[in-house]
Structures are given as C-alpha cells and as structure tokens.
Amino acid sequence: MTITQYIAAQVNAPAKSIEAVLQLLQEDCTIPFIARYRKDRTGNLDEVAIEQIAKGSRDYEAIVKRKEAIAKSIEEQGALTPELSAKIEGSFNLTELEDLYLPYKKRRKTKADTARENGLEPLAKIIMAQNADDIDYIASKYLNGNVANEDEALQGARDIIAEWVNENVYIRKTLRRIFGRKAAITTKPVKGADPEKAQKFEQYLDWSENLAKAPSHRLLAMLRAEAEGIIKFKIEIDDTEALGFMEESVIKNPKKETAAHLQKAIADSYKRLLAPAISNEVLQEAKTKADAVAIQVFAANLQQLLLAPPLGEKRILAIDPGYRTGCKIVCLDEQGGLLYNETIFPHAPQRETAQAMKKIRSMVNAYKIDAISIGNGTASRETEQFIKKIAFDKPVQVFVVSEAGASVYSASKIARDEFPNYDVTVRGAVSIGRRLSDPLAELVKIEPKAIGVGQYQHDVDQSQLKAELDTVVMRCVNSVGVNLNTASKSLLGYVSGIGEKLAENIVAYRSENGPFEDRKQLKKVARLGEKAYQQAAAFVRIPNAKNPLDNSAVHPEAYSIVEKMAKDLKLKTQELISNKEAIAKIKPEAYATEDVGVLALKDILKELEKPGLDPRKSAKVFEFDPNVKTISDLHTGMVLPGIVNNITAFGCFVDVGIKESGLVHISQLKEGFVSDVNEVVKLHQHVQVKVLEVDEARKRVALSMVL
Template sequence: MTENKATLKDMVIKPNWKPADLIANRLKLSRRSVSNVITLLDEGSTIPFIARYRKEMTENMEPEVLREVAEGLEELRSVEIKLESVYKSVTKMGKMTEDLDRSFKLSTTILEVELLYAPLKPGHKGTYAERARALGLEVYARDLLNRENVNLMLLVDVQQKGLQTVGDVEKGIKHIIADIVSKDTAAMEEARNICHRCHVLIESSKVKNTARVKKKDGVVAANSQKENKKVLEHKFEQYFDFKLPVTSVKSHQILALNRAEDLKILTVKITIPAAAKEMFMNFASRTFLQKVTRSNNNFLVREAIVDAYDRLIEPMLCRQLRSDLTKNAEKASITVFSCNLKKLLLIRPVKNQVILGIDPGFKNGCKLAVVSATTQVLWTGIVYLHQTSQQTTAEMRNIAAIVDRYRCEVITIGNGVACRETEQVISNMITRGYFYSNKIMYCIVDESGASIYSVSDDAKKELPELDPTLRGAVSLARRLQDPLAELVKIEPKHLGVGMYQHDINNNKLHTALKSVVEECVSFVGVDINTCSQSLLKQVAGLNATKAKNLLEWRQQNGHFANRQQLLKVKGLGKKGFEQCAGFIRISKQTALADNFTIKQEVKVEVKTEECAEVEPIVKTGRKRKAETAGPSKKKAKLIEQEEWNPLDATSVHPESYDLAIKLASYLGVDMTDIGTENFILQVHKKTSDYNLDKFCEENSAGLPTVKLIVDSFKQPLLYDFRENFQKPLFKQEVKSVSDLRVGAEVTGRITNVTHFGAFVDIGVEINGLIHISNMGRHSAGLGVGDHVTVRVNNIDLSRERIGLVLKCVSQR
C-alpha cells in the first residue's frame, strides 16, 4: 500500500498537447516564436524587455501580443496543475478508465477537467454509468457496440437491485453506452463543430417576483433589498426579453447579463436548436451503430445516443459556451481597459510650467495647490468660491494674487463635484482680466483616484505635512505636468477608464493592468537620479524592495554615474540588471552633479593630509595620518572608474554598447556628439545610404537590434516619445449644456472608450456619447485623450444623455 502511494506521488501526468502548439494555433503565430517567448518567460524575462530587446527571437511581437501569449501560458499551466491533481485523485479511488484517461489528457481548460471530475468526487453517489459498471454491465455494453450478440434475459438477477428486470438491465447498459458516447473524442469534437455551425442563441428574461419575505426580530428585512433591486432593475430593462445569436452578442452585453443574473434580476440560458441534435444523431449513428447486428440492440443503442445528447452532451455544450462567452467578454473588457489605461498614462506632459491645481467643492471649499515647474509644492490653501457673491468676489481676488505671486501659467480643475461652477468662475476671471497675463489657460483634469491617493501611504511619505484634502489638489496639478509619474501612484482600476471592471476576474485584471503600467513606465524611461520610488518600482525587472534599495544606494553614495553602478546595489543581481538597465536613464547633468561635490571633498581631504604631515605627533615619532585619507582615495578611485556614458541616456541596452560603438564607426559619426542636432542629421543621412543588412552580416547582429540602435541615434538624449502626442485640451471660456443645439459641431476630448462607443468631454455638465454606429471609419482607432470634432445628434436632459456623431479626429 505504501509502495502504491509512493508510485502515485511520483507519477507525472502529461497532457496530450503542448502549450506552444495550442497558443500558436489560437493566436495564429509561428510555433518557433511562441516557444521562444515561453522560454524567455520561464527564464524570468519581462514583457517590456522581450518586446524591445528580443525582437529577433519573437519575430517582432508587440507587447499586446506578448501579453496574450503570457496569459495563455498561465492558463494552460493552471490546467496542467489541475489535471495532475485530479488524475491522481481519480486513480487513487480506482475509477480511472481508458476513456477517462483519454478525455482528461485531451482537456485544455479547467472547466473541462472539472466537468469530468464532478461525478467522480468522493462522497458523490457516482454517475448512472458508474453504478451500472459496478453491476458488471460494461462488458455487455461494449459487446453490443462490437457485433456481439447479447441476451439481456440472461443478465436478470431478481436479488440484485438494478438487475431485477430486463428493463433495469437495458437502462444500465444505455447509461454505459451514453457515457462512452459522451467521452468519445470524435463525437465531442463533432458536437462542438455542429454548435459552431448552428444558430445558437443566448436568451434572458426577467425573474418572476417570487421572493420569500424573511423576518428578523419581527421586522421585514427584505424590504430594503426589494427597494434596492427595483432601483437596479431599470438598468437592465433592455434585457428583460433578450434573444441574440452567440456569434453576434457583444462583450459588454455578456457582462451585463452576468451581473443581472448574479443580482437575481434575470435568468439567462443558452438555446441550441433542435437541428443540432438531428445532425449529431446522424453522425453518432454512423459511428456507433454500424457494428450493431440485431434490430432490438440497434434500437437500444439509438436510445442511448439520444440519452447521451439530451442528458450529457447538450448541457455540457451549454456550460462550455457560456463559459467561453464570459471568458472572451472578460478578455475583451480587459483589452479595452488596458488600451484606455495606456493612452491615459502616455498623455503628453506639460513640462516646465508652474501650475495651480484646484480640487473643486461647495460646502468645504475649493482646495488649491501651486506646484513648481519641478513638481515641488510652493503653496496650498482653501477658497470658498460658491458661497455669497460678495465672498466669491473676494476669493477671486485671492486666487488672482496667488497666480500673480507664483507666476502660474496654467490652472487645472478636477472634474468632480462643483467642477463646472468652478470652471465658470475661472473662465470669468480670464475674460475680465483678473490675472497678470491674458495667456492664462485652464484645463479640466480627471480626478479619478485622487481621493484614494491622498490617504495612501505614498502620499503620507511624499507630503507628510499636508492635510489629505490638499494632497488631492497637488495630485491634480502634477497629473498635468507628468501624468505617468503621478498616475502610477494609484491602483489602475480606480482611474475611471474601464467598464464592468467589478465583474471581471480581479487577478486577471490586476495582472493585465500592472503589465500595461510596467510597459508604459519602461518604454518612456526613468531617470534614476531624480525619480520617485513609486515610479521606479514600476520599471521592468524591479519591484518595491529593489526600488527602495536603489534609492538608498543613491542617498548613501550620491547620484549614479552610469548604468554599470546598478550592479553594486544589493539584491538587484545580474538578471534584474539585464531586465531594467535599458529602461533606466542617466543624464549628464545629474550624473556629474554629485561627482563634482566628491571631487571637492577629495581636494579638501588631501589638503588636510598634507597639513598633518607638517605637524607630526612627537609622541609616536611618526607622521600623523589624516583620518579621512583612506576614504578620500576610494572616492578618487571611484571618480576615475565610474564615468558617465552618453549611451546611458538612450534606450540602447548595455549588452549592445559595443555594437553601438561599431555602428557609429561604420556610419562615420562621432559618439561624443550623440544627441546633438548635427549627429542626428548625419545619422539620418548615412543610414539611408549605408547597407544595414551588410553591417548585420559582418557583425553577426540581428537587424531589429541594429534598427533600435539607429533609432536611438536619431533622437536627442533623454528622448521622451510622449512629446509627439497631443497636448491636453486647454480652454479660456466655458459652455453650458443649455447652449448646445442639435446639429451643432463642437470639439472635445475622449475620456473613456468601451465596446459600444466613446465618451467625450465637450465642455458641458454631461459627457456625450459617440455610439459605435456613429464613428464611421474611426471606430478602431479612438483612444483616451484624443481630441475630436463631433456633431450633436440628440440631447436628452431628463436622462442626462447627449448623443454625438464623430466628424473628425485631430492627428496625434
């Protein structure tokens, strides 16, 4: 017994498929590239690193595709783990059969494994087929399917339950045959194919009001729940009598149906047409009846096939279809959320400007914060703009004085409560000339997540002296200066750029959004000598602990002079360095700033040592050594060895520095001039004349890597690709919804994108919606932050809805 347990424990269960094959087939990618990606992921490589620095291995896969491969791999690895656990459990119970073995090893989803395992679990009475097998009927059932004559009368045993009559024997044999049919690989594959060809529907209807009233302490506890349910019901009215082919249903509709079903508002079902059953019966009859000889046995087997379809196959197909619809809807929703988040994080920063941030409010006032061009907080305060007219006038003068004192150039206003009223005040101030310059503009900023950030640990560490309400105003100002650096401090799901995120698998959503943040931060690049821990920990290959260690090293040793110094940081390691080094930038200014100070310290220490030698201590008879002489030599040696490398301010990875130097020599350009206008012009000119393929061949280098180096040569040092994107939408005057007219054309900024349309801030109290049917040829290209021109199609103030038609999209 002990030996059997040991054998079972050591048993390795391998499915009859390989992850690389399935993923390549599903995503229509080459098996080689998928296999390479899986190898890289298993070695600990990150998506940004693979996407940028391993293009030769992945055949230029984009980060989005790499994420799909990673997600598919994670799912299949989960299936492998589940399969091994379940397989061993079934084997231990002695219930494993050849059919089960084949079915388990062909399962590619956890749902399929669980459906096979459900009737075999300990404590379960067992399936009808199992009970029949326990009576010894399996041999005769298989004989029927293999041209053997079986006399059922001889199997009757009046003393044995389940065999007392011929009818009982027939029922047991039918259950076994039905089980064999439902586990036949070819039969199930045909059943799935038939479903794909047929007009399968998803239907929903309103749940009948049959709720039972529960009493608690003499009080009807269900009343409040009923009222809440009635409030929610109107949101799902369009699904009270809903019917649509599964091939046509939209992702947001599936998620809405799931939510309503969970709330007990709707009943949802999958309907497979009767024609599907007929087609399956034709296939199964050809497969299983061809060897059956006697007519009565033929009838028995046909009944078993009908039972297999009605009781086992159709319900399984319905569950799988519903599961696939939900899975695909979640995936699509996460994709849209990720795309919106990426566009939001990569909005063009407004650099080198002093900004006044306003977090609007009525009763508790508007919170103000002035932030310098380097994001430092210069001033904070509260004004009450929405009280009496006399007080409003006085507060307007106070705001004008603050703007004048700190020479603010832009004002940001949060889009929450009292936004439009505050916007009206600021617009009036600009129009009436309250400010020192008539060029002052304001911008509406999405304040989603600002209140969460203001009480977070990051905010407490960063702004410990400020009240949480004022931290929100600081955050709004900084969101305009550098959206990426500020928004990474907030959990992505709180940024208001997705829909139905609460109905999606939280782990999958978190993983996907974290990957998008990591990609954006890494591809933009981080200056290691000036960045915050919140930003640094999002770089590929780093985490909170490693980021903390990097900043502690910076604090103790001064600014990093080059990327190689990263290897001196405790806990980073060679793998961590490989993953993060290409995304970390070191500017010449910050690299040399501390070294200048160190050089001054060395000079002073050497001078002290010389003076000590002039006045020796007589007691010892030896020249007194300066106490700081040892450390000063180390610092001097550090300066000699650790020199700034201009490639450290580019996206070229340290592993390719030698190749970059060879390429510069091949092109005839001077590396000391990298980043200058002349250097960039020369590279542009010579890369069009020179054969890069020839260079790759001579140096055994991959063309994608060489092209990445060339692109870096064509950019200024510390290049930020966000500079090519649109600026935020600045305004000087405000409109009201009452000013809108159907047919009018207005401009606005997209605030959210969904599967059914895009929401647009057009400068009034209500965001308008461009339904997907009104997007024209731009339906696939719109993103958060895009500037658009739209025509007002309809206005429904009672439901707070504005319908828009897209006219054009401003070029990014």
C-alpha cells in the same frame, strides 16, 4: 507536439524567432528588454508578439502539467491502457483532455454507480450490444434484494448507458460544435426585481440572440443583469438536431427491441447530463471571449491615457473643485513637490468670489505658477469660468484634467506615505496637478482598473484583467523611460528588471547618497545584481550625467560601440550626439557584434539623433462651449467641441462640458462601416460632435461625429 510547434500554431512568427524568445525568457530577460535590445535575435518581434509567445509558453506548460496529472490519476486506478495513454499524450486541448479523464474522475455517487453496485452493468452491456431480443426476460435474471422487478433493472441499465453516452468523447465534441454554432441565449425578467435597477437593463428583459454572435458588451450586460437578480437566462439549441445526431451515433439496429431503451437512455443523458454541462461550457467560452474583448478595450484605453501628452516640468496650481466644501488648491513645483495648499469658496453657498480671485492671483505670483490644472468633477465648469475671469500679470495656461482615480490615490498607502501630514482632499488636488505635468508618473500610483476607462471591468476575469493592465503599464513606462533621480517608487517598480522591492532599495539609496551621477551606480543598490542591471539600465535616464549616453535609450553594453563610432569620425562622444550629418555617415554593418546586431545599431543611430526623446506629444489647452454647463443646455442639432473620455467596443463617450458624457455610437463615428472604434478616435482626442438626442430623465445624450 513541441512547445515551438504549439506556439507557432497561435502566433504569427517564425520558429527561429519563437525559440530565441523562449531562450531569452529562460535567461530571465524581461519583455521590454527583449523587444528593444534583442531585435537581432528575435527577428525584430514587437512587444505584443513577445507577450503572446510568453503566454503560449505558460499555456503549454499548464497543459503538460495537466496531462501528467491526468495520466498519473488514471494509472493509479489501474486503468491507463496504451491506447488511452497515447490519446492523452497526443492531445494539447484542455477540453479534450478533460473529456478523456471524465470516466475516471472522482465524483459524487451517481445513479449509474448505484446501478453498478446492484449488478446491472452486464445488462447495460447487453442492451448496448444491440443483439438481444426479449429484453424483459433477460432483465428478469438481474433481480435481487435491491432490484425488485424488470422495470427497475432496465432503468438501472439505462442509467449506466446514459453515463457512457455522456462520457463519449466524439458525442461531446460534436455537441459542442452544434452548441457553439447554434446555441441561443434567451432572457426573461425576474418577478419582483427592483424596478430602478431593472431600468438599466430594459433592453435585456425579454431578449434572445445567437450566443456566438452576441457582442462582448451585450453578453457582459446580460450576465450582470442575471447576477443582480434582474433576469434569468437559458442557453439552448434545437433538441431535435442534438438527439437525432446522438441516436444515429449510438443506435446501430433501430428495429431491435433494445433501440427503445437506448432512445430513453440517450434522451436522459442529453437532458440530465450533456445539455446542462455543454451549455455551461459554451457560456463560459463565450464569457472568456467577451472578457478578452473587454480587457483589450480597457488595455487600449489605459495605454492611451498613460501616454497622454505631458505638460512637462512646470509650476502648477491645481484645483479640486467643489461647492459647499470649497475648492481645494495646491501649488506644486517643477518636480510635483507640494509648496502650499489652501481652500477657497468662489461658488454657492458662500460665493466669496472676489476674495477667492485675490487669493488665486496672489498664489500664481508668489509661486511663479505656469499653468492651472482643474479637475473635471463637480463644479468643474464653474471653476474653469471663474479662473478665466481672473486678470493675471502673465499668461497662465488653464487645463481641465480627468479626476478618474484621484480619490483612490488620495486614500491609498502611497499617498499617505508621500503626504502623511495632509488629508485626502489635499492629496487628491496634488494628484490632479501632477497628472497634468506627467500623467504616466502619476497614474502608475493608482490600481489600473480604478482609472475607469473600460467597459464592464468589474465583471471580467480579475486575474486576467490585472495581468493585462500591468503589462500595459510596464510597456508604457519602459517606452517613455524614467528619470532615475526623480521617479517615485511606484514608477520605478514598473521599470524592466526592477520590481517593487528593488524600487524601494533605489529610493532608499537615493535618499542616503543623493542623486545618481551615472547608470553604473545602480549596481551599488542593495540586491540589484548584474542581471537586474542589464534589464533596467537603458530604461532609466540621468539628465546632466557625466556620460551623455546615460540620458538616452542606448544600452550600456553598446557604449563602447558608440565611442568607437565617434572616434572613427574623429569626434568626442558628446560631439556625435544630435549631429545628424556625422550620424548619416555611419554604416551600422561595420559595427555589428555578437550581442549588438544591425537592427539594434539602427536603433542606436536613431537615438543618437534625438537622445532621450519623449514619444508623447505635448499637452494642449481645450475649451468647452461656454454656453453649455448642464444637460438642460443641450438641444438636438447643436454642434459642440468635446473630448473623448472613454472608448468601448460599441462607440466612444465624449465629454462636452456637462456632468454626463454623451455616447457616439460606432455607427455615428464616421460615414461608412467602422469595425474598430480605435481606428477612428483616441482617448483625450479633441472632437466636434452633433447632438442627436437628449433624454434628461435618464441622463443620456446621443451624439454624432458625422456633422
């Protein structure tokens, strides 16, 4: 099987497109670059399809490497027959390959190994042949210093047979199918478990369901409960069906005396070797699938969060609210630079309300503040109400923003490098302000999983989670583009073709030489070669550049084409940009080249209409119900405004202005069946919800969007 055939079986794309992507990846092209600027070569594949092809390529290479290692190991043992070699060569399934390798794997000494050392393998072969009678008499011929009697001889032979049964590829494959369809996960509580911890997993203290049908969140919850010592679980099937199939496969002559010994060996093989191994395999497979679902939920949420509407370049006063320690205030300029910081104490116990109001008014006037950003943590609602009572001299928009990850950022090296002379409280307030002006630019500084918009993100495969979230961040950064003269090192590091080290070099170059005047200047950055320039250039923007195309998504390789378009229309390049009437006259087919095809040219024309357009919407002010501040203010039947702040496979959580977010179960999102929560709601969406149930003791609120 070729790599193209292997990938084509998993990805819905033509072979020609797969081969083009593989070639481009081999040329060190990045996925954002391929998706955006090589559409004509790939047949217009999007980033998701290209990522799947890249993953398929990695998987194929891993399988090929494993096949080589297995064949080499078996060959070194002098056991690689032409038949076995052909089986290994023809298999592209890792599980099947491991089954083929199982008899030759180095392992701890087994019961079968001891029996072989005691000379009992010929006896096992006689029993397995199923032709002999008077097996006790035959067994008596194999007695020696280590085998005292016929029973010991027969037991040793059965140990060898049990191992052969265990190593039978057909039996393992069929049992996997049975377990895959019919295995149940059954839980029981652990005696003496912490009652407080156990309460969180109350549903799973005595639970049973088909493993294959268990939703991702339920399986991950059970695994966490088991890890925390709350429950024990078993993966099991009806043994009768499994043993019946195995006996049919092995016993060819049930009337022979050997049949009874084979039955015992089969039962032993199943109980001691096969059932534990395969139940563990199917659990791991179910866990892998559950991880994939949870990671996709997290990735979708993260993408929505990163692409949340920015307020833009405004002067912002940011507040990290608090009671006893006060509210930390920072004033930021249009680029997010720190102008001033202060602490006020408008709430209990100090209640310096009048003084705090005076300070806020003074700061808004002194620093020409356009908007106020309030963190949504402790004392958020009270701080919002306090701010709205202040009579400002001009209109000032007030926003409540998510604090998720702000404390992680404030204690990070990035934050210390940015603000070495300020403590974590000031840095946290800066993050709250900056994530209003540009959520993407600020949130890339935080490890994605610390943003907290997933389900069971600490329970899934961490390397897969990191890889997927990094991919999402890169996708978002490159879809928006970055200002080359203001972007942080963290933001630049996600730009196609740049990475962490080159991002440092760009920032250093900017510090030494001042702002970039054109994209070509990037080539002067230390270690930024022609390939990196090709991959990165079109994803960076230079506002007010000499060449207006430097502030667009048009790739420098197409500048000459745009100039020719303008010349043919007797216009200057600047006059063509945003000139819809002139752009409508251009026939892309007339300008196609080997590198820039018709699909790329259509993108260029769209970009010329609205150069550098940010795909994100604008930030909107949201107001909670002023009468609801704590869970005790809620009662059944209330209809409230809320913001979706987390999406899971089983529903979404909505912030209605109290500390606890309420759950809208998937069945309550809308009338009728919903298969995917993301089809109905998006992160940060403003919604109306009805209170269904309030459980103050457990701090749980059930909501409905079916009003």
